[in-house]
Amino acid sequence: MTEPARPVAHQPEAMGRIRCAHFIGIGGAGMSGIAEVLLNLGYQVSGSDLRENAVTRRLAQLGARIRIGHAADNVADCDVVV
Numbered sequence: 001m002t003e004p005a006r007p008v009a010h011q012p013e014a015m016g017r018i019r020c021a022h023f024i025g026i027g028g029a030g031m032s033g034i035a036e037v038l039l040n041l042g043y044q045v046s047g048s049d050l051r052e053n054a055v056t057r058r059l060a061q062l063g064a065r066i067r068i069g070h071a072a073d074n075v076a077d078c079d080v081v082v
Helices: 029-040 054-062
Strands: 020-024 044-049 065-068
Touching: 020 029, 029 044, 029 054, 044 054, 054 065
Parallel strands: 020 044, 044 065
Antiparallel strands: none
């Protein structure tokens, strides 16, 4: 049996300046995983994808702001775009 995940003891200084991250293609396997980790750490997360799917709906339930379609307006007020 594996041990439960431990909270991050030390956050890199550069991450301390980031409050919001926007993920392009947030419904995919890679981006959605990173987005969920950041949500669990308390970051504001937004993202866009071409289509709604079970993953985008789950991330929205966790608190992510999801937009269908890609547009420059989607990334307003975010500190980093992934």
